[in-house]
Amino acid sequence: MNWGPVNSDPSVHDSGAGRAARPWWQVARRRFSLIGFALCALLLVWLGLQVLIAALLRMQGVNTGAMPTWLQLIAGNGPLYALAMPIAVLLMRAVPRIPTRKFPLGVGRFFILLIICMPVMYLGSLIGSMLSAALSGGTADNPIQELATNADPLTVLVFMVLVAPVFEEWVFRKELIDRLRRYGEVPAMLVSAAAFGLFHLNLFQFFYAFGLGLVFAYVYLRTSRLRYTILMHMIINFNGGFLAPRILSLLDA
Known part of the structure; x- marks a missing residue:
């Protein structure tokens, strides 16, 4: 079981033509920041769309509290599954995966x-x-x-x-x-x-x-x-x- 950082992965040095390779910890910090940004985007998109949908429903005179529970969940969590999570995953793709058995x-x-x-x-x-x-x-x-x-x-x-x-x-x-x-x-x-x-x-x-x-x-x-x-x-x-x-x-x- 490996409980420590894995430094043998060549991708962590993020080297490229015409520039010096960066140490693994700088690449790690950047990748953790990208993951954090993707998770923040997930919450912002989800909650922002919740507020927008609720506002649009109120403008149409809909009492959201009187809506059936299943419809409330679609209005509240539909944006999460349909948009917020896929957007977060797209942002995470900037951080490469490790193939595993x-x-x-x-x-x-x-x-x-x-x-x-x-x-x-x-x-x-x-x-x-x-x-x-x-x-x-x-x-x-x-x-x-x-x-x-x-x-x-x-x-x-x-x-x-x-x-x-x-x-x-x-x-x-x-x-x-x-x-x-x-x-x-x-x-x-x-x-x-x-x-x-x-x-x-x-x-x-x-x-x-x-x-x-x-x-x-x-x-x-x-x-x-x-x-x-x-x-x-x-x-x-x-x-x-x-x-x-x-x-x-x-x-x-």
């Missing part, structure tokens, strides 16, 4: 890692809830909990269980890690997990998303197969976003 992940190991995700998610959720309550005086609301509780089951299945894991794993695992793993597995894992946590834009989800991001990054680094992290992500979203709220609603009935 693909390895299988056995069923037993898959479920061991999936079980590890459960206490990570619980602890992260607890920390996020406590900090949110402390910073807001107990007035903060968990947006994902409200969505999972109030949305109809089909909407949760489509958006939270099927669509979100595919796009999020594509960007935050494959695109990020393939471009940063040359500088060491730990930096690649940390950047992937931190970006994944910050992408959720609230304290309730940041800590458990960061923890899960570390597990998903480890799985992807060990296999180079996105199917495993997508499946783990889908199972976790199904349990937390679909199954648990419906069990609780039955118990409260």
